[in-house]
Amino acid sequence: MGSRFEKDQKRRLISSYFSVVLSIALVLFLLGLLGMLVLNAKKVSDHFKEQVVLTIYLKESAKEVETKQLEKSLALSDYVKSIEYVSKEQAAEIMKAENGEDFMDFVGYNPLQNSIDVHLKADFVTSEQLEKISEEAASKNFVDEVTYDNDLVNLMNDNVKKISFWVLVISGIFTLIAVLLINSSIRLAVYSKRFTIKTMQMVGATKQFIRRPFVWQSVRLGIIGAVVALIGMAIVLYYLNKTFSELQLLSNPVLVTLLFVGVFALGIVITWISTHIATQRFLNLKTDDLYY
Amino acid sequence: MSKPVLQLKNASIYQGDSLVLSNVNVEVNKGDFVYLIGKTGSGKSSFMKTLYGDLTLTEGEGHIVEYDLKTLKEDDIPFLRRKLGVVFQDFKLLTDRTVNENLLFVLKATGWKDKTEMDARVEAVLTKVDMKTKGFKYPHELSGGEQQRVAIARALLNNPELILADEPTGNLDPQTSIEVMEVLQEINKNGNTILMATHDYALLLKYPSKTLKCDDNQVYEVVQRKG
Numbered sequence: 001m002g003s004r005f006e007k008d009q010k011r012r013l014i015s016s017y018f019s020v021v022l023s024i025a026l027v028l029f030l031l032g033l034l035g036m037l038v039l040n041a042k043k044v045s046d047h048f049k050e051q052v053v054l055t056i057y058l059k060e061s062a063k064e065v066e067t068k069q070l071e072k073s074l075a076l077s078d079y080v081k082s083i084e085y086v087s088k089e090q091a092a093e094i095m096k097a098e099n100g101e102d103f104m105d106f107v108g109y110n111p112l113q114n115s116i117d118v119h120l121k122a123d124f125v126t127s128e129q130l131e132k133i134s135e136e137a138a139s140k141n142f143v144d145e146v147t148y149d150n151d152l153v154n155l156m157n158d159n160v161k162k163i164s165f166w167v168l169v170i171s172g173i174f175t176l177i178a179v180l181l182i183n184s185s186i187r188l189a190v191y192s193k194r195f196t197i198k199t200m201q202m203v204g205a206t207k208q209f210i211r212r213p214f215v216w217q218s219v220r221l222g223i224i225g226a227v228v229a230l231i232g233m234a235i236v237l238y239y240l241n242k243t244f245s246e247l248q249l250l251s252n253p254v255l256v257t258l259l260f261v262g263v264f265a266l267g268i269v270i271t272w273i274s275t276h277i278a279t280q281r282f283l284n285l286k287t288d289d290l291y292y
Numbered sequence: 293m294s295k296p297v298l299q300l301k302n303a304s305i306y307q308g309d310s311l312v313l314s315n316v317n318v319e320v321n322k323g324d325f326v327y328l329i330g331k332t333g334s335g336k337s338s339f340m341k342t343l344y345g346d347l348t349l350t351e352g353e354g355h356i357v358e359y360d361l362k363t364l365k366e367d368d369i370p371f372l373r374r375k376l377g378v379v380f381q382d383f384k385l386l387t388d389r390t391v392n393e394n395l396l397f398v399l400k401a402t403g404w405k406d407k408t409e410m411d412a413r414v415e416a417v418l419t420k421v422d423m424k425t426k427g428f429k430y431p432h433e434l435s436g437g438e439q440q441r442v443a444i445a446r447a448l449l450n451n452p453e454l455i456l457a458d459e460p461t462g463n464l465d466p467q468t469s470i471e472v473m474e475v476l477q478e479i480n481k482n483g484n485t486i487l488m489a490t491h492d493y494a495l496l497l498k499y500p501s502k503t504l505k506c507d508d509n510q511v512y513e514v515v516q517r518k519g
Contacts, residue, residue: 009388195384202384204370
């Protein structure tokens, strides 16, 4: 009887809404992850850029005062993130550990030089800046040689540019897919009710009155989908932050909050507009056109 | 004398681009019961659709319950329909809700606010069509005749000045047709104006009244011969 019919109908509705909610949630989730990537792209690329090492090899004759002074002036300059003095004994230890054999055994002495490893701030990791800095250091008479991997720097800068461009393109495509997918789910739901909509018009309901429950229904699905997406994003963010704590993904809570609010708002806005357009389409049709 | 509820002068009815009826002159006065007969495809439904704003009137003059069909705006259509009661061949009840909810939807859609008034009105119209005890049922749980009676009840909700019935008995068996017809007759006796399209000539003989015929792109009045 009535109650069973109602239950059946409710179950059917829930299963059909489930796919709508799921598609909204998935699309918003992906979009949110991309948003996170965009927000943190600079941080991630900076993180890699700051791994670049500029090594200043010191002459054997360099006095300790001179070395210390160079270290100090480097540490104070605005383009340096950190410096590390590596004595030739330390260098030998490192090399031994890397190669697994003691080369000093067959060379007979330590051919390595004292050096200073300089990590630069990300903004200065370009070949021009590096050249300038290395020239400056090399001009000192106690400095033997300055080296850095110029190819790596160029490659990195190129890739960062390429990757940011593609991330933007992919975000754009995803946004488009989001709108299209949500839109088509909603259009199908509204299409299945087109005769109901027409009947409502026949008994004197205004377009606005008919549209309201449809919009409200879709927005509710949009909200549920958005909440699911946000939970997914929060979980991913939590684990990423735990695994790559050096990236400091959560260091800017305002931006992260904005991203979450934005994804939520997008869920509402997209469903709202799609439903509005979809219902409007059927509201404007004459009865005879519904059959096509 | 009061103005006619429905008046068409030299009207042409188009279905899409094709002319269905031309030079239509029709007048329906308050309290009338008028039949509109004709073969399938003679333009009865298009005629009805023009009256409730589902087709636009482009040629000739047309006045219906204080609305000018020629200058009828899209936004006015819902308000025109509130002054009409439309009954369809296929009932057109909202299948996803009960009879009561169907009727309440119409009341809410047409601006009723007070819950007790709405409930009272629903009960009143259901009583008129003798369906008071079935308000909790879904349309698919009712027979065709019962559904049509609910549809008539729905048409009565806002005390319409004119009821348009487009083949209300078209989907019903002869016995049920007569039951529905009795309901319409009863409503007409209470003062409601009814324009009913039909091809059921048995009903015409049983309940004779003013009759218009659609034939050969024309609408003209026919006089029933008794016996």
